[in-house]
Amino acid sequence: MKEFEYIFEDVVVKPSNAPSFTINGKEVDIWDDALLKFHSKSIVEYVREKILEMEEKGLDLFPEIVGKTVEKNMVKIALLSGSNILFKGKKGYGKTTFSKSIAKFLPEKILAIKGCKIHDDPTRPVCFSCKRKVLEDEKVELTFVPRKWIRIAGDPMMTTRQLIGGISLQKIKEGYDLDHPEVFAPGRVLKAHRGIAYFDELGSIPSALQTLLHELFEEKQITTPEGDIVPLKIDCIVIASTNPANYKGVSDIKEPLLDRMEQIEIGPPETIEEEIEIAMRNMSLKIGPLIPEWHLRILAGAVRCMRSKECRYASRIEFEPSCRATIKLFDHLRASAMLNKRKVVMFADYGKSYENVKLALKSRFEVDYEEEVDKDSIIEGVVEDSIDKIGSEIYSSIPRNTFTEIMDELAKAEIVNVYEDDDFGSSLYSFASSMCKHPEEVASAVEMTLEAIARCTGLLEKIGVGVYVCAGIKG
16 A cells, blocks of 8 residues: 555655645745744754854853763763763762753754644654655644653563554554554654653663664664564654662663663762752752751761761661752751741751651661661761761861850850850850851851860760750759
8 A cells, every 4th residue: 555655655845845834724834934943953953053052152051960070071972973871870869850951952842743643843754644644635734842851761560562652554554544543652762752762760671672772772763572663763862861780670781772872970979069059959948947058068968978988887888878868858957947937957957866867868878787787876877977077177167265255155154055045145156157148047056166166175065955054064
């Protein structure tokens, strides 16, 4: 049948052989300057042009990504050269964020044949139904579709139909339209046509299905396990991510598939400043009580300690916490301060036994259960170590004469309750104020200063949350 021949025919529509194209019922010239930019180019071409345009203007290609200068340049080079990309690294370090940031290089919208399930290009149709429309119909209705970023979640139970879709060649031979429900049901890969196909945890996709992807990456088409060629030349950029192979549920990616991708390692933030910035950007509670710098550094430092080989618990931590742990730590402490009607985060927001910290961390790291240690003990230990570290830095920053004046004031007051007192003494108040970026942080700064003195000198004793006395006065 002639209709069946359309399936494998490469169709190119030019002004000389084009049908009448309409948008919202109004006839349009798609080769006019106003519409020409919305069709006929490949996704790689669109991305390449946008990158070069942004480079020419001196714009940051990846403002969403904190740090990672080398990785950003590698992604830029890979995209300019039309390559597929595999982001490899542990969970929670920004692989998905990197992928989403690439989607902005696509046009905000493109022209597609109306009704097409994969949003075919009117001048380069790949699906049978659209080929027949542009070759046989007098009028073809078009529509604009927004940029496409399609997530294809790695699933060990994924089927061929879910990944690729289902096409019945027998139904087509019987005269059914390819868009008929009995004939064509596009899978996740086909839905990424003219967009970004993001394979989230590629290593979790069954090996048999990974084999099907070799042809997609190389020839932009797929042959099913039964030997049927899916006659759709998929135009997409493939971005994938995977965790290390020793993660649960993750298998090795097949070598022929790796050979068709550029592998880019994505690791944790290099500095604590980057860790804090990432967490602040991604918090759920964007506004609320202030989180002073010292608490940001204590919390981020505790998480980073758990990733460090120098951490005293390093040998006991099997899987480390990611940036998501830092994000939720900031969220939980801000939420606690909000519930307690405080304008600034205090040590009380950690919880009496660091319960709010544990809430953020316990599900985000794993320990070697052969070791005689539990998660609670590790969390308490790393937080204590981090408070000691930041406290030492603050104590070291107190001028000698100021320290003497602060201790004289504390001796006269005998007891200081940060949560109830308003008058902290002029020297203590003055030093605490110098630590603050905002006046409402002063109470928290006073508490941090007292905590630092107590931990570093032993001249103060902490007898309750926010309550301090000079050593020897109690009792």
